[in-house]
Amino acid sequence: MTSIALSRQERIRRTLEHLRAGTTDESDGVMWFGPEEFTDPRIAARERDHVFGRVPSIVAHTGELPRPKDFLTLRMPRNQVLVVRQDDGGVKAFVNACRHRGALLEEQEKGSCRLFSCGYHRWSYDTDGKLRTVTREGTFGDIDREAHGLIELPCEERHGFIWLIDDVDVPIDVAAWLGPEVDEILAGYHLDRLLAYRCEGFDEPANWKIMQDAFIDNYHIQYAHPNSAGKHVHTNVQAVEDFGRHARMCSPRKKIDRWLDEDPGDRDLGRYVIDGHFLLPNSTLLRQPDDHFELLTFRPHPSDPGRCRMEMRLLVPSIEDSGMDPERWRKTWEKNWDILLAVLHQEDFPLLRGSQLALTSANAGGMILGRNEVVNQIFHRELRKLVS
Ligand code: FES
Numbered sequence: 008m009t010s011i012a013l014s015r016q017e018r019i020r021r022t023l024e025h026l027r028a029g030t031t032d033e034s035d036g037v038m039w040f041g042p043e044e045f046t047d048p049r050i051a052a053r054e055r056d057h058v059f060g061r062v063p064s065i066v067a068h069t070g071e072l073p074r075p076k077d078f079l080t081l082r083m084p085r086n087q088v089l090v091v092r093q094d095d096g097g098v099k100a101f102v103n104a105c106r107h108r109g110a111l112l113e114e115q116e117k118g119s120c121r122l123f124s125c126g127y128h129r130w131s132y133d134t135d136g137k138l139r140t141v142t143r144e145g146t147f148g149d150i151d152r153e154a155h156g157l158i159e160l161p162c163e164e165r166h167g168f169i170w171l172i173d174d175v176d177v178p179i180d181v182a183a184w185l186g187p188e189v190d191e192i193l194a195g196y197h198l199d200r201l202l203a204y205r206c207e208g209f210d211e212p213a214n215w216k217i218m219q220d221a222f223i224d225n226y227h228i229q230y231a232h233p234n235s236a237g238k239h240v241h242t243n244v245q246a247v248e249d250f251g252r253h254a255r256m257c258s259p260r261k262k263i264d265r266w267l268d269e270d271p272g273d274r275d276l277g278r279y280v281i282d283g284h285f286l287l288p289n290s291t292l293l294r295q296p297d298d299h300f301e302l303l304t305f306r307p308h309p310s311d312p313g314r315c316r317m318e319m320r321l322l323v324p325s326i327e328d329s330g331m332d333p334e335r336w337r338k339t340w341e342k343n344w345d346i347l348l349a350v351l352h353q354e355d356f357p358l359l360r361g362s363q364l365a366l367t368s369a370n371a372g373g374m375i376l377g378r379n380e381v382v383n384q385i386f387h388r389e390l391r392k393l394v395s
Pocket residue numbers: 105106107108109110125126127128129130
């Protein structure tokens with residue numbers, strides 16, 4: 008394991024060395040944890056406040072709000088949120104609650120809107136959050152309009168993503184949160200030029216950490232996915248860079264085996280590996296060989312430790328950038344998306360729902376992360392720092 012950014016060549020060489028030796032990057036020791044981390048409402052409350060209410064997490068890809076007045080809504084662990092593209096091209100996030108008596112202001116998941124108008128008594132707000140109309144104003148009484156615009160949440164757009172802190176009073180600085188290495192790595196991908204080909208959310212009966220753990224885990228591949236990912240990706244072989252909060256993990260595909268006995272020299276073996284990125288607190292960004300990405304995010308439910316929302320996004324080069332003909336482009340990504348969904352629904356979700364069920368047992372006992380589960384250890388190590 009290293010704590011400095013390696014070149015692509017160095018990462019791939021390390022994975023090849025591991026493959027040849029039957030080894031993988033390892034932490035110093037095993038790590039213990041208890042089942043209550045996935046079931047205790049007090050721990051869940053601390054995570055909502057001290058993790059999601061303190062640090063930035065990704066809520067969307069830039070391309071999901073292409074034009075001014077485009078909006079999307081989501082449920083963060085602490086707030087119902089409305090994210091709106093502004094006329095100046097920037098993006099703002101608000102608590103999605105009317106300032107009159109708190110009705111849910113925007114009910115649609117996505118759309119475009121000149122004015123947000125409340126369904127209860129028809130107060131309305133401009134897209135920058137200003138209170139525009141108080142209906143029947145003559146009888147309502149005097150209020151300070153300036154002070155009754157929508158409540159704004161800290162929000163920033165960087166590296167093609169919209170990031171949010173789920174608390175009004177915390178300043179947001181995504182570059183500082185990422186740190187120089189990860190900020191530079193993400194900048195290098197030009198993710199803002201990609202297209203969010205498909206985005207889908209799944210409300211699952213499992214703690215968000217059970218889900219997040221599964222999507223940084225290279226140890227389960229051949230056992231849980233023998234007929235899908237296990238056929239294409241090696242199990243228990245990773246070169247990991249630990250950047251303090253975040254990590255990058257390079258996993259070899261099986262096609263790399265042809266270079267086990269032969270020295271690849273200066274050849275670019277990029278297409279034989281998957282570069283994964285764990286972005287604390289709750290995202291996995293996978294860079295696949297032909298320069299498309301999958302983003303997986305996991306958010307706790309606002310009150311139930313046994314539920315969460317996962318979102319999956321497939322980010323791909325546009326038809327023009329890919330040089331593909333439109334029909335082939337569409338078919339390629341449609342097929343890709345269908346495979347991702349099938350693996351989720353048939354393999355990961357049933358397993359992880361079972362984990363939540365089992366961990367809810369009164370006597371589930373203590374559990375262990377192995378030395379080989381390096382990225383999971385980083386996730387839990389950093390989470391403990393935030394929560395404590
Ligand atoms: S609650 Fe929105 S206008 Fe009354």
